[in-house]
Amino acid sequence: xxxxxxxxxxxxxxxxxxxxxxxxxxxxxxxxxxxxxxxxxxxxxxxxxxxxxxxxxxxxxxxxxxxxxxxxxxxxxxxxxxxxxxxxxxxxxxxxxxxxxxxxxxxxxxxxxxxxxxxxxxxxxxxxxxxxxxxxxxxxxxxxxxxxxxxxxxxxxxxxxxxxxxxxxxxxxxxxxxxxxxxxxxxxxxxxxxxxxxxxxxxxxxxxxxxxxxxxxxxxxxxxxxxxxxxxxxxxxxxxxxxxxxxxxxxxxxxxxxxxxxxxxxxxxxxxxxxxxxxxxxxxxxxxxxx
Amino acid sequence: xxxxxxxxxxxxxxxxxxxxxxxxxxxxxxxxxxxxxxxxxxxxxxxxxxxxxxxxxxxxxxxxxxxxxxxxxxxxxxxxxxxxxxxxxxxxxxxxxxxxxxxxxxxxxxxxxxxxxxxxx
Numbered sequence: 001x002x003x004x005x006x007x008x009x010x011x012x013x014x015x016x017x018x019x020x021x022x023x024x025x026x027x028x029x030x031x032x033x034x035x036x037x038x039x040x041x042x043x044x045x046x047x048x049x050x051x052x053x054x055x056x057x058x059x060x061x062x063x064x065x066x067x068x069x070x071x072x073x074x075x076x077x078x079x080x081x082x083x084x085x086x087x088x089x090x091x092x093x094x095x096x097x098x099x100x101x102x103x104x105x106x107x108x109x110x111x112x113x114x115x116x117x118x119x120x121x122x123x124x125x126x127x128x129x130x131x132x133x134x135x136x137x138x139x140x141x142x143x144x145x146x147x148x149x150x151x152x153x154x155x156x157x158x159x160x161x162x163x164x165x166x167x168x169x170x171x172x173x174x175x176x177x178x179x180x181x182x183x184x185x186x187x188x189x190x191x192x193x194x195x196x197x198x199x200x201x202x203x204x205x206x207x208x209x210x211x212x213x214x215x216x217x218x219x220x221x222x223x224x225x226x227x228x229x230x231x232x233x234x235x236x237x238x239x240x241x242x243x244x245x246x247x248x249x250x251x252x253x254x255x256x257x258x259x260x261x262x263x264x265x266x267x268x269x270x271x272x273x274x275x276x277x278x279x280x281x282x283x284x285x286x287x288x289x290x291x
Numbered sequence: 292x293x294x295x296x297x298x299x300x301x302x303x304x305x306x307x308x309x310x311x312x313x314x315x316x317x318x319x320x321x322x323x324x325x326x327x328x329x330x331x332x333x334x335x336x337x338x339x340x341x342x343x344x345x346x347x348x349x350x351x352x353x354x355x356x357x358x359x360x361x362x363x364x365x366x367x368x369x370x371x372x373x374x375x376x377x378x379x380x381x382x383x384x385x386x387x388x389x390x391x392x393x394x395x396x397x398x399x400x401x402x403x404x405x406x407x408x409x410x411x412x
Contacts, residue, residue: 157376157394161401165408166381166392175378 001026005049012052016065017142018198019218032067036060066143069218073111075163076118081213081242084265085122089240093208094129096238101133106207106234108197109215110139113150113182113190114163119211120186121172138204140195147192153182197227207234213264214244221252228253232268241266293411294318294335298328298351299343299372308341308372311399315412325349329357336363339411341402342389344373344380352387359388368409372397 001009009029013019021029030045037048040060051057052064076082093103107116116139123135141147160169160180173180195201197215210231216224232255235241241256243249243264249256257269295317297308309319320337322328324346331337340358344351351371358364368390373380376394384392391405406412 158398158401161394161397162404166385170378170381170385 001029001045001049005046008053009049012061013065013068016061017069017196017218018220018223019065019069020220021068029068033064036063036067062144066145069142073114075114075160077114077163077213078245078264079163080245081211081264082118082122084242084262085119085209086126088259088262088265089209090122090126090129092238092240097208103133103135103209104205104207105135105137105209106204106211107137107139108195108210108212108231110141110147110150110192111143112146112155113139113153113192114155114159115139115211115213116150116190117153117182117186118163120182120189121168123189124172124186135189137190138193138207139190140193140201142194142196144194147194150190151187151192153187154179155182156180198223201230202233204234206236207239208236209240209242210235211242213242214247216247217244225252229255232256235268237268237270239268292316292318293338294320295339295341296320296322296328296331296337296367297341298322298325298346298354299341300324300346301343304343304372308402311402312341314399315403315406325351325354325357328354329361332358332361332364332367337367339406340367340369341372341393342369344371344375344384352383355384355387355389368411370405370409 006023006026006029010021013021033045033048037043037045040048040063042048042051048060048064051060097103105119107119110116116137120137123130139147139150141150154176156179160173169180172183172186174183212231216227219227228249231241232253240259243266245264247264249258249266254269256266259265259267293316295312297305297312297319298321299305299308300323305321309321312319317339320331322331326349328340328342329349342351342355351373355369358367358369369388370391370393371384371389372393372395374395381392390409393401393405403412
């Protein structure tokens, strides 16, 4: 792959998916795209990029975007967000949504489904408190291929051994030959849709909880800010946003503030309506004098 | 340092497991079958036991049942590590007192994930 070819690929991926490919990601390109070059009989990355440049092969374009944007995923990945869900979000929503008895969750980078299903397991485990409640879960991803896998809910023996306690495996999965399938009741909890976060998603409506982990890291600063701004519009004041452990909103948006002591958990930042009038006007006067 | 007893009749598996567990800061003792493992436990009760199922002399399930009946035998965290990967076997192991269950083939990540699951690391 020549520098010019790598540059083309960078530009192509940025336009199609928002993915920012840094120069140290050559190995990633090779490991993800060589298999595609081979299966489409192009054999080399140079041929593959040459074909992309001609812009005549839509299927190849989709395959390349999907291969480059797919993340590895585990059940209960990073653990903490799911503890926050059980200990902070669920109790708060049980109170604030007591009238409608409905909780709506969106996993915005659902990948192969482990995250929505992990949340589904949390909900099933909390069933005693959630009797008579409806939970609606939406899982979206850029890639059709991973969504097909998510929908099927079929995982290899390796995949079910990372993050899932054996008791949970026995309780919520069925063995299908060499694979394990998440049970029908959990599969029915999640609706799957293909969605690119760069495009408008306001039609999805409001959610109480949005999981958007480890996807913004692929975008540049302005794109991150813009997506966070649009996410805020789908989240009510008492809703929750969950980002990846290494992600933050600092310097990106005024729409969210971190929940103190809860890493990766954010809520909408709302102008404090209860602020007493007097100190505010004193401040204004002080400001005026200083000028 | 926590002690882990690795029980497997295959020396290759014992070696692989030892390497992974030593990197996780465990002190390792080895046994080739359930009887040897039981003798080891009677000398010193380990913190953790990585346990194969199919072994000569005494198999893993038989060992686990005996262990849980011994004085202090409720203490070690027992993680099965076996090619027996069907629901019936897993359920039997849990009923006999296994804390976790690894289906072979395994790698470093799986051992770490499972040991974390039961609070060993």
